[in-house]
Amino acid sequence: MIEYDEQQRRMVLKLVYYGPALSGKTSNLLQLHEQLAKEGRGDLMVLDTTNDRTIFFDLLPFFLTTPSGLKIKVKVYTVPGQVRHDATRKAVLQRADGVAFIADSQRTETANNANSFASLEDNLAMVGLNIDALPLVIQFNKRDLADIVPEEDIRKTWEVAGFPVVMASALQGWGVVETFTKLVELLYDRIESRYRLSDEHGLAKADFVRHLTLVTAD
Amino acid sequence: MQDDALSYVVGEEKGLCELLLDSEVQPLLEGMLAAGATSAAITDQDGDELWVARDPARLGKEIVSLPIRLEGEPVGALRIGGPDETAQTLTCIARLLGVAIDTLLRNNLKRILTTEIHTAVVNTSFDELVEINRQLTESETRYRQLAESLEQKVKERSAELKKALVHLLQQEKMAAVGQLAAGIAHEINNPLGFVTSNLHTLQKYVSRLITMVEYQKTLFGVRMDDEARMQHADHKWQELKINSIMTDVGDLLHESLNGAERVTRIVADLKGFSHVDEIGAVPVDINAELERTLSVLTHELGTHTTIDREFQPLPPFPCKPAILGQVFLNIIMNAVQAKPSDLELTLSTAWDGERIRISIADNGPGIPHDVRAKIFEPFFTTRQVGSGTGMGLAVVYDSVLKLGGMVAVTDSAAGGADFIITIPLERD
Numbered sequence: 347m348i349e350y351d352e353q354q355r356r357m358v359l360k361l362v363y364y365g366p367a368l369s370g371k372t373s374n375l376l377q378l379h380e381q382l383a384k385e386g387r388g389d390l391m392v393l394d395t396t397n398d399r400t401i402f403f404d405l406l407p408f409f410l411t412t413p414s415g416l417k418i419k420v421k422v423y424t425v426p427g428q429v430r431h432d433a434t435r436k437a438v439l440q441r442a443d444g445v446a447f448i449a450d451s452q453r454t455e456t457a458n459n460a461n462s463f464a465s466l467e468d469n470l471a472m473v474g475l476n477i478d479a480l481p482l483v484i485q486f487n488k489r490d491l492a493d494i495v496p497e498e499d500i501r502k503t504w505e506v507a508g509f510p511v512v513m514a515s516a517l518q519g520w521g522v523v524e525t526f527t528k529l530v531e532l533l534y535d536r537i538e539s540r541y542r543l544s545d546e547h548g549l550a551k552a553d554f555v556r557h558l559t560l561v562t563a564d
Numbered sequence: 565m566q567d568d569a570l571s572y573v574v575g576e577e578k579g580l581c582e583l584l585l586d587s588e589v590q591p592l593l594e595g596m597l598a599a600g601a602t603s604a605a606i607t608d609q610d611g612d613e614l615w616v617a618r619d620p621a622r623l624g625k626e627i628v629s630l631p632i633r634l635e636g637e638p639v640g641a642l643r644i645g646g647p648d649e650t651a652q653t654l655t656c657i658a659r660l661l662g663v664a665i666d667t668l669l670r671n672n673l674k675r676i677l678t679t680e681i682h683t684a685v686v687n688t689s690f691d692e693l694v695e696i697n698r699q700l701t702e703s704e705t706r707y708r709q710l711a712e713s714l715e716q717k718v719k720e721r722s723a724e725l726k727k728a729l730v731h732l733l734q735q736e737k738m739a740a741v742g743q744l745a746a747g748i749a750h751e752i753n754n755p756l757g758f759v760t761s762n763l764h765t766l767q768k769y770v771s772r773l774i775t776m777v778e779y780q781k782t783l784f785g786v787r788m789d790d791e792a793r794m795q796h797a798d799h800k801w802q803e804l805k806i807n808s809i810m811t812d813v814g815d816l817l818h819e820s821l822n823g824a825e826r827v828t829r830i831v832a833d834l835k836g837f838s839h840v841d842e843i844g845a846v847p848v849d850i851n852a853e854l855e856r857t858l859s860v861l862t863h864e865l866g867t868h869t870t871i872d873r874e875f876q877p878l879p880p881f882p883c884k885p886a887i888l889g890q891v892f893l894n895i896i897m898n899a900v901q902a903k904p905s906d907l908e909l910t911l912s913t914a915w916d917g918e919r920i921r922i923s924i925a926d927n928g929p930g931i932p933h934d935v936r937a938k939i940f941e942p943f944f945t946t947r948q949v950g951s952g953t954g955m956g957l958a959v960v961y962d963s964v965l966k967l968g969g970m971v972a973v974t975d976s977a978a979g980g981a982d983f984i985i986t987i988p989l990e991r992d
Contacts, residue, residue: 348577372595388634388637391670391673403574409635419635421575433685433688436688437684438574440573472926
């Protein structure tokens, strides 16, 4: 949690899209920005890239007020994927409340996926976050490409750890909102017990999730 | 992180006042007045004015209030006041202004965020580098200390090893001397053995001859006729077997004298080999030294040893003869140990006017190419533990070097080893 100010009645939560370079983290946020209703959220902020590579981070902010008057802000970040930007990734991961791990489904990227996940584990430990308690969703992106790892193999490898796995193609626009929804659900569960969102603030899980994942009517 | 470094969390909320500068906002609000508004203000969510521009001379009421959003969340409002007549125009201009402020907010936010994260990353990287540098410096100091103490340790070790080496050489010499002594003792015991045995026999013979001579003397003193005397003498002669004694005695004496002579020679050879009387360098006949070494090693040479000598006349070589003797002894003993029976040794010497060349070749198994460089190294041995300290050829190498020459090993004609010693010798 970035911030919880009882006096100001404000709670700021952070979700981070993590993964190897070019796996589609920024593309995911671009799709969310396209597909989700404009109410209750800001525009996607893409920070200074050179030739489409993320150097700093991307930010998609959401905003809602509970019936009790508590202002909840959910900030969704991506991190740069290139190995050299590890310091930036650590800075962005600080105080995160949930992570979506975006993996590249291509066979050739198997090692990169593994290395990136390992770096996620290391960096979470380094910024004092417990990977076992943190809401985590795994997305295997780029299902539209040719030489990809079959779904059963992916689920066999990655579901054993107990994380939900979602298939997606950010390019074609599917699986993106599904991933985000899953993450938001896990986020609510995590926060609810401590902050009594339902009892004290009148915010039920369904409301929370619906507000953040409302899709624009075409 | 150092105390004075900027430290922040990615995602910290920023207020309007952090994101807009007076110098950016005021001109915009003033511009609104110039366009005909009576008041232009930016307020926060509670309605408090953060920036305002007012025309004190004119009156107007609030025409429009546009929400200002930051990251999607309303954080304030742009309130424009003016006369009714121009309300529509002012509203349009106000919307323009709203877009301008929104653009300002976005850009400033972007700039601040990039600066902040850039600073955070630089600080972290710098801190990491400082730490790495500290660790490397520590490491380097440790290594330097280690290197220094290592040098000292090496010096100490070398001194220890030198002492041990000297001790070992001494022991090896003693062992060699002991072995030699044992061989020579055997050589001497052999002739002494039969000389003693012969003397015992001669003792018996002499006693019988004395008995005969005394009997004859007694016979001379008694009165009897010649024939009777002859008979008595003859009888005694037969009884004491004087005939066989007389045949035997010559051989026994001859054999014993030979034996004694042999012992004398062995002792002389040994004395000569040990050069006990000589201390400094003397002109040495190398061929003679080789012969001496061979004779001293007679006992060691084993069964069926053949020695071929191809000695050419050599000029006398000034050196300590004991050293040469040791060199030849070690090389020949090497050959003997390589081929204990049916050994064929070929010793040849030559002088070409510049160098003396000595070759000791055997018909043993030879020396494999991969160890040829190592055999002259101290402690190198291909023998079992306890049967050789590996110093023999090292001593040879060292000694030949001291004599100003070189020793090398190559294949002999018979497939064994051929040790070749070359010593330069300037002849006036």
